Amino acid sequence: MRSTPRRFRDYPSHMTEQLHIDIANCFTDRVGATHGIAAADLNAAQSRMGDLTDRLAEMDKAGETRWRGLCHDPMRKEHLGAVSQVVADTNAYFESNSSGKRCKHLVVLGIGGSALGNIALQSALKEHVHNLTPCTHRIGPRLYVLDNVDPHFVGDTMRYLEIKDPGLKHTAVNVISKSGETAETAAQFMIFRDWLKSHLGDSYRQHIVAITDPSRGTMRSIVDVEGYATLPVPDGVGGRFSVLSPVGLFSAAMCGIDINALLAGAAAMDLRCRLREFKSNPAATIAWLLMEFNQRGKGNHVMMPYCNALYSLADWYRQLWAESLGKRVDLQGREVFAGATPIKALGTTDQHSQVQLYREGPNDKVFGFVDVSEWDRDVTIPSNLKVDAISYLQDHALSELIAAEKRATEYALVESERPNFTITMPRLNAHHVGEFIQLWEVITAYAGLILNINAYDQPAVETGKVATFGLMGRDGYADWKAKVEARLG
Amino acid sequence: MRSTPRRFRDYPSHMTEQLHIDIANCFTDRVGATHGIAAADLNAAQSRMGDLTDRLAEMDKAGETRWRGLCHDPMRKEHLGAVSQVVADTNAYFESNSSGKRCKHLVVLGIGGSALGNIALQSALKEHVHNLTPCTHRIGPRLYVLDNVDPHFVGDTMRYLEIKDPGLKHTAVNVISKSGETAETAAQFMIFRDWLKSHLGDSYRQHIVAITDPSRGTMRSIVDVEGYATLPVPDGVGGRFSVLSPVGLFSAAMCGIDINALLAGAAAMDLRCRLREFKSNPAATIAWLLMEFNQRGKGNHVMMPYCNALYSLADWYRQLWAESLGKRVDLQGREVFAGATPIKALGTTDQHSQVQLYREGPNDKVFGFVDVSEWDRDVTIPSNLKVDAISYLQDHALSELIAAEKRATEYALVESERPNFTITMPRLNAHHVGEFIQLWEVITAYAGLILNINAYDQPAVETGKVATFGLMGRDGYADWKAKVEARLG
Numbered sequence: 001m002r003s004t005p006r007r008f009r010d011y012p013s014h015m016t017e018q019l020h021i022d023i024a025n026c027f028t029d030r031v032g033a034t035h036g037i038a039a040a041d042l043n044a045a046q047s048r049m050g051d052l053t054d055r056l057a058e059m060d061k062a063g064e065t066r067w068r069g070l071c072h073d074p075m076r077k078e079h080l081g082a083v084s085q086v087v088a089d090t091n092a093y094f095e096s097n098s099s100g101k102r103c104k105h106l107v108v109l110g111i112g113g114s115a116l117g118n119i120a121l122q123s124a125l126k127e128h129v130h131n132l133t134p135c136t137h138r139i140g141p142r143l144y145v146l147d148n149v150d151p152h153f154v155g156d157t158m159r160y161l162e163i164k165d166p167g168l169k170h171t172a173v174n175v176i177s178k179s180g181e182t183a184e185t186a187a188q189f190m191i192f193r194d195w196l197k198s199h200l201g202d203s204y205r206q207h208i209v210a211i212t213d214p215s216r217g218t219m220r221s222i223v224d225v226e227g228y229a230t231l232p233v234p235d236g237v238g239g240r241f242s243v244l245s246p247v248g249l250f251s252a253a254m255c256g257i258d259i260n261a262l263l264a265g266a267a268a269m270d271l272r273c274r275l276r277e278f279k280s281n282p283a284a285t286i287a288w289l290l291m292e293f294n295q296r297g298k299g300n301h302v303m304m305p306y307c308n309a310l311y312s313l314a315d316w317y318r319q320l321w322a323e324s325l326g327k328r329v330d331l332q333g334r335e336v337f338a339g340a341t342p343i344k345a346l347g348t349t350d351q352h353s354q355v356q357l358y359r360e361g362p363n364d365k366v367f368g369f370v371d372v373s374e375w376d377r378d379v380t381i382p383s384n385l386k387v388d389a390i391s392y393l394q395d396h397a398l399s400e401l402i403a404a405e406k407r408a409t410e411y412a413l414v415e416s417e418r419p420n421f422t423i424t425m426p427r428l429n430a431h432h433v434g435e436f437i438q439l440w441e442v443i444t445a446y447a448g449l450i451l452n453i454n455a456y457d458q459p460a461v462e463t464g465k466v467a468t469f470g471l472m473g474r475d476g477y478a479d480w481k482a483k484v485e486a487r488l489g
Numbered sequence: 490m491r492s493t494p495r496r497f498r499d500y501p502s503h504m505t506e507q508l509h510i511d512i513a514n515c516f517t518d519r520v521g522a523t524h525g526i527a528a529a530d531l532n533a534a535q536s537r538m539g540d541l542t543d544r545l546a547e548m549d550k551a552g553e554t555r556w557r558g559l560c561h562d563p564m565r566k567e568h569l570g571a572v573s574q575v576v577a578d579t580n581a582y583f584e585s586n587s588s589g590k591r592c593k594h595l596v597v598l599g600i601g602g603s604a605l606g607n608i609a610l611q612s613a614l615k616e617h618v619h620n621l622t623p624c625t626h627r628i629g630p631r632l633y634v635l636d637n638v639d640p641h642f643v644g645d646t647m648r649y650l651e652i653k654d655p656g657l658k659h660t661a662v663n664v665i666s667k668s669g670e671t672a673e674t675a676a677q678f679m680i681f682r683d684w685l686k687s688h689l690g691d692s693y694r695q696h697i698v699a700i701t702d703p704s705r706g707t708m709r710s711i712v713d714v715e716g717y718a719t720l721p722v723p724d725g726v727g728g729r730f731s732v733l734s735p736v737g738l739f740s741a742a743m744c745g746i747d748i749n750a751l752l753a754g755a756a757a758m759d760l761r762c763r764l765r766e767f768k769s770n771p772a773a774t775i776a777w778l779l780m781e782f783n784q785r786g787k788g789n790h791v792m793m794p795y796c797n798a799l800y801s802l803a804d805w806y807r808q809l810w811a812e813s814l815g816k817r818v819d820l821q822g823r824e825v826f827a828g829a830t831p832i833k834a835l836g837t838t839d840q841h842s843q844v845q846l847y848r849e850g851p852n853d854k855v856f857g858f859v860d861v862s863e864w865d866r867d868v869t870i871p872s873n874l875k876v877d878a879i880s881y882l883q884d885h886a887l888s889e890l891i892a893a894e895k896r897a898t899e900y901a902l903v904e905s906e907r908p909n910f911t912i913t914m915p916r917l918n919a920h921h922v923g924e925f926i927q928l929w930e931v932i933t934a935y936a937g938l939i940l941n942i943n944a945y946d947q948p949a950v951e952t953g954k955v956a957t958f959g960l961m962g963r964d965g966y967a968d969w970k971a972k973v974e975a976r977l978g
Contacts, residue, residue, distance in 0.1 A: 024978070112841025128642060129649040131621060132631075137652055142621075148838045149894070151887040152917070153617060153797040155868040160618040163626055184837055186879040187870050187890055194871040218878045239841075299851060300789070300830055308642040319842035326846025339850030341789055343832060348673055349637045351953055352601025352728075353808035357815025359949035361828030362788060379644040381676050382683040389707045390675040392963035398640040401676055401961065405638070408956035411973045415952060428641070460848035463904060464840055467897035472890065474881035484900045489513070 018268060019435045020373075020424040021282045025414050026289055026366075035363055035417040037292055042279070045288050049278040052449045056442075057274065065445060066234065067241030071266035071438060075234065075245075080260060083249045086209060086229050090172060090254070093206050103172045105161055106141040108251050109188040110176035113239020114211075115147035116316040117248035117437075118176075123312035124433050125257045140255035141172070149184045158195060168199040168207070172254075176211040176247055178233040180219025183468055189219075211246050238456055240319045241441055244434070258430040265434025273442040283439055286368075286421070287446030290340065293366045293419060299340045302358070305370035306347035306406040309428060313370075314344035317440055324444045324455040331452050338451045347371075348405040355409060359416040367413060367420035370436075371406050374427050375399045507757060508924045509862075509913040510771045514903050515778055515855075524852055524906040526781055531768070534777050538767040541938045545931075546763065554934060555723065556730030560755035560927060564723065564734075569749060572738045575698060575718050579661060579743070582695050592661045594650055595630040597740050598677040599665035602728020603700075604636035605805040606737035606926075607665075612801035613922050614746045629744035630661070638673045647684060657688040657696070661743075665700040665736055667722040669708025672957055678708075700735050727945055729808045730930055733923070747919040754923025762931040772928055775857075775910070776935030779829065782855045782908060788829045791847070794859035795836035795895040798917060802859075803833035806929055813933045816942040817949070827940045836860075837894040844898060848905040856902060856909035859925075860895055863916050864888045 028036035059065050069075050094103040108118050122143050127133070131142040144157055165171050173192050177185040196204035205227055212219035214232040223230050231246035242248065244266055249259045273283035290301060301321065303314040326339030345354050347369070358365060381401075383394035393401070413420050423439075425432040448455025470480025517525035548554050558564050583592040597607050611632050616622070620631040633646055654660050662681050666674040685693035694716055701708035703721040712719050720735035731737065733755055738748045762772035779790060790810065792803040815828030834843050836858070847854060870890075872883035882890070902909050912928075914921040937944025959969025 030976070111838060115838075116842065127645045127649075129645050132653075133649055134652065148797055148835065149887045149890050150795075150797045151864045151867045151891070154887060155866050156616045156618050158868070160616075160622055163623065181878050182841075183882065183890065183894070184841075187882050187885075187887065190870050190874050190879065190882060191868055191887075194873060218876060222874070222876060299853070306639075308637055308639045315842075322843045322846035322850070326848075326850035328849040337849065337851050339846050341832070341846065341850070341853075343830070346637065349600060349604075351950065352671075352673075353605065353804075354811045355953060356947045356949045357811035357828050357830065359815075359952075360817040360826065361811070361815035361830070362826050364788070364830075375640045377644050378640045379647070379680055381679050384683060384686075385679050385711070387707060387711060389670050390672075390679065392958065392961055393672065393676050393679060396676075396961060398638045398643060398676065398680075401638050401672065401957075402640070404957050404960035405672070405953070407960060407973060407977065408953045411956050411976055412949070412952040414976055416949070458845045460845045460901070460905070461840065463848075463901040464844060464894070464897045467900050468890075468893050469881065471893035471896060472881055472885060484896060487519070487900055487903055488896065 017426055017431075018272070019282070019432060019439065020426070021286070021421065022424070023285060023289060023421040025410060026293075026419045026421055030414050031417045031419050035419060037289065037419070041292070042288070046278045049281075049284045049288055049446075050276045052446055053274065053276050053278075053281065053284060055449060056445055063236065066236035067238065067244075067441060068270065068445075070234070070237065070244040071263045071270055071434070076263050076267070079234075079246055079249060080263065082231055083246050083253050083259065086231055086250065087253045089229060090209060094170065094172070097169070097203070097206070101170055103141045103254070104135055104170035105165055105172070106143050106251060106254050107157070107161075107171065107173045107192065108143065108145040108176060109173060109185050109192060110145070110247075111147045111182060111184045112319060113242050114176035114185065114247055115145050116240075116312075116319050117243025118143075118251045119145050119147070120312040120316040121243070121248055121252045121257055121262070121433065122255060124309050124428065125252070125430055126255055128308060130255070143251060143255055145251075146188060149187055154188065154191070168196055171196075172207050172209065174209045174211065174251055175219070176233075177219050178213050178239070179217045180212060180222060181217070183465070183472070186218075209250065211250060240323055243316065243437060261430035262434040265431035266438035268431075269435035269438040270442065273439065283442035284446055286439075287443045287450060289421070290366060290443070291447050291450040294340045298364055298366050298419070300343055300365040301340050302343045302345050302365055302367045303370065304345040304347050304350065304367055306402055307370065307372050307428065308346065310370050310372075310425075311344065311346045313433070313436065316437075318342040318344060320440055320444050323458050325447055325451060325453065326460075327451070327453040328460070329453070331454060336451075336453070338453050347409060348402060351405065351409055355412065358418060359412055363418060365418065367418065369406060369410065369420060369422040370425065371403070371422060372425050372428050376428065506915055507761070508771070508921060508928065509915070510775070510910065511913070512774060512778060512910040514899060515782075515908045515910055519903050520906045520908050524908060526778065526908070530781070531777070535767045538770075538773045538777055538935075539765045541935055542763065542765050542767075542770065542773060544938060545934055552725065555725035556727065556733075556930060557759065557934075559723070559726065559733040560752045560759060560923070565752050565756070568723075568735055568738060569752065571720055572735050572742050572748065575720055575739065576742045578718060579698060583659065583661070586658070586692070586695070590659060592630045592743070593624055593659035594654055595632050595661050595663060595740060595743050596646070596650075596681065597632065597634040597663045597665065598674050598681060599634070599736075600636045600671060600673045601808060602731050603665035603674065603736055604634050605729075605801075605808050606732025607632075607740045608634050608636070609801040609805040610732070610737055610741045610746055610751070610922065611744060613798050613917065614741070614919055615744055617797060619744070632740060632744055634740075635677060638676055643677065643680070657685055660685075661696050661698065663698045663700065663740055664708070665722075666708050667702050667728070668706045669701060669711060670706070672954070672961070675707075698739065700739060729812055732805065732926060750919035751923040754920035755927035757920075758924035758927040759931065762928065772931035773935055775928075776932045776939060778910070779855060779932070780936050780939040783829045787853055787855050787908070789832055789854040790829050791832045791834050791854055791856045792859065793834040793836050793839065793856055795891055796859065796861050796917065797835065799859050799861075799914075800833065800835045802922070802925065805926075807831040807833060809929055809933050812947050813944040814936055814940060814942065815949075816940070819941045820943060821941075825940075825942070827942050836898060837891060840894065840898055844901070847907060848901055852907060854907065856907065858895060858899065858909060858911040859914070860892070860911060861914050861917050865917065
């Protein structure tokens, strides 16, 4: 039985301190011949997937996947050093210039790949009440990631900060934009720079940390004139693959997240994802499964953590999966309209919202559960309310209840022939979150190769950008305004 | 041209104070013959849709859609009166028993239909910084809706409340469960009751408001013994249709939301949705379009507000759409696996995450934008940073930028032949949110009729519930534990 998928059930049970992947519910013996994958198909894919592993190794050597090296030296060492230095300098500045008090508020200005990773790390690794908690009980500043230009969202945050920190002496702004020309981030930057300046005078410069291209572009030219502290968006690392670069690391480190452990976890996972033996390589396995299901009419890919803190990682995954794989043409330029639709859901919450559809609606989905083995903090259900119908709950911990609910949902999906798999985090910590991030980045790379598309560009975003320029009156884009009006009336 | 879909573009432009619906981008003249709907098909649907309008009116008369009457008298008057009374009593209690201070923290225990509406109303109609804002600058208590049994999520909220309100004198708990047997809510209730009791002694009873079945069930029997203030989950109103009942109204009213205006808006929309003339009836029109697209291979239904505050309404819609329409069998018992997959997205944020897929991936989606005409508060982009590449932004308001981005995205989707429609809120207020809620509930009712399924049950959720009972050791469910183990190993 060594070569059947059954062995994946316990994969890799002997290594308890790494992500555990269970794909058993994807196969015919669990979900039936119509909707499951035959073990033989998995075995038959070894040769092709081994070749793709070689191909990815070549691309890595050729410098085509620089994101993959973020967790390895020399980039790892370089970025950890640079980020730690700017964190130390920022903290020192606030301690010396704010009557001995530290930075209390950190506002991140960024969108897409310059925001989703920051939000995901914060949600996964800090308490959900972090921003609510008084600074006496909190490590690090409150963090606000402003990834939209909604006037209420932005303006209300500013008004709130003026209540809490009237002179803005304890407020830092971290602007993240490779080019500096992303309209949303540029607009926010103009607003926040002016706002800091009006409150702080010339010292506003010390309240801004810019993460941008190290040598060129609009933001770089601004930074060079203004003299902010800066960190690099590394060359050749696209936005959605940048969370393990200074883009994601700076705000995380400011809030006290162990970025060293994050990168160590990513590096450990990366080694597993370089194994040529397909079924020992979690990225190759999951990529193959998802693309196989995609081809068989299951192109809706649900990521469903049973853990509130991990829900934002599903948003990060949504960008990675959608933007990397959603492509009109393949590498030969043929129209293929490739891609799969990432969907986020939360257990147990969405059992009471989405599971009815997931079990009884069109069988067009694959479900990726994410769960946690050991919770650092738990709550026990007390036994002093004697009511028959609910007394079975007493003396159980919430961790037991959420685990039972997850298993029950898995069972219910299997009963309805809906394939699913589970990624288990031994604990909720930076190491395992790092593993998770690297895993999905490499899965995406494999999926791109399987689909035969370019996983690293985003050509379709361009039209919306230039049409926005036109509508906002940017010089040279007037024809776009005309085009929009002609089309939409 | 009166009978062509073109007239919908300005529908209903003469009434500026109601939701505006624009469906022009669904038709062949905009998105092409392959992916668009012909105007003739819309016209041909008048007779059938008129019949469904009659059918819904009959169902309403027969008491089969009691949710529809929540915004009309007598239920409206009755619930407004009862909710206002409990809000007044609760506030009076806290003012007299907490050294003259009011209720500062309101914890809602509920899940699914007992939580999503509460979250949506709070997000839509209170500032996103509401919970962060000090009580000197805030109307109403902080609101925490605990719609999961994640041990960190629940436990960290409790620990935080013990920091802010060590004796819990300013903390109220609102438990929402029709039966009282929903495992997640029951577990939370046991925990919070015990926790309040241990801090407050016998007066804990005055800190709990229960919303439950008015006459029967486990929670009702607890309430009768314990003597909490209560409000009804009205008979015949299912969870996902209950936001305009006390289920959603109590926490909203506690936080200062104008629940009167909310119901008035819903009632106004309901009248529009009773028009037999199909194309003047926004619910009939949208339901027909979405079900038509569903049948034509576009079963992924994206709701994409260009407004952070409205993003949680998309979660509320997700439950409504998924749980109502995702059904294995039709009304004649034939296996149909009906349903459409609701997906939430946020503009502009997801332009940098999902739009690449939306434009170039499989053409299997319909996009429903939601936008806001007049923003109550705005932010202007200043003009004191002279940089050529971004100076086009200066002196514009963020409201202009977000509107341009929305229009640009609409244009980009149309260019790629992706059908979409827009629901516009004249302003972000309770009246229009009420309209929006009623609109989608009636759309769902129409869609259920078109699909010929029961939109009001959720049979598939049962398996997960009883399997959870089995795994948690509830008496009489041991066989379910055995079944799960046999299936999942």
